[in-house]
Amino acid sequence: MSGTERNSRSGFTLVELLVVIGIIGLLASLMVPIAGRAASGSKKRKAQMEANSLKVSVQQYHQDHHFMPWTEKSKVGDDKWATTDKSDWMEVIQGENALKKNYFAAKTDDNGKFLDPWGNPYYVGMDRNQDGYVKGEGSIGGSGKIVRETVGVYSHGPDGKPGTDDDITTFDWVSD
Numbered sequence: 001m002s003g004t005e006r007n008s009r010s011g012f013t014l015v016e017l018l019v020v021i022g023i024i025g026l027l028a029s030l031m032v033p034i035a036g037r038a039a040s041g042s043k044k045r046k047a048q049m050e051a052n053s054l055k056v057s058v059q060q061y062h063q064d065h066h067f068m069p070w071t072e073k074s075k076v077g078d079d080k081w082a083t084t085d086k087s088d089w090m091e092v093i094q095g096e097n098a099l100k101k102n103y104f105a106a107k108t109d110d111n112g113k114f115l116d117p118w119g120n121p122y123y124v125g126m127d128r129n130q131d132g133y134v135k136g137e138g139s140i141g142g143s144g145k146i147v148r149e150t151v152g153v154y155s156h157g158p159d160g161k162p163g164t165d166d167d168i169t170t171f172d173w174v175s176d
């Protein structure tokens, strides 16, 4: 019985083959943007997770040392936004501190930088003057905007530009 079934269909005709190729092509063209969107979504999730983890690291450092991980020379001062492409303060939260404690275990690159999934640094706002909030600075929030927390972390997001809808933050800006 299976023999007769095989005989009745000797294989794909050219037209059937073309139809199949056409369908595969159509499916592939539908899949590309879906895959692209999924990849962009997972990068955003990764950035959000990394931003949250940076925030927790700096908060824990502050809890233990009672000042922000800026430099050992200037423990208190104006609020500052540190960037993760600078190794000095990153080394401080990664073990070069009085307690020899690593608060941020994520791996930095060979130059000591820790970049977001789009190759840009994270911006880490620190309440260095200890008034409970972090002031915006230049392109980071601009003047008159504040973060109502002692630590705020921020990535420029997929477009690499500050102040646009795709920015990734651990906070909401509020007006001063």
Ligand SMILES: [Ca+2]
Residues within 6 Å of the ligand: 079, 126, 127, 128, 129, 130, 131, 132, 133, 134, 135
């Ligand atoms: Ca402050």
Ligand SMILES: [Ca+2]
Residues within 6 Å of the ligand: 155, 156, 157, 158, 159, 160, 161, 162, 163, 164, 165, 166, 167
């Ligand atoms: Ca942006």
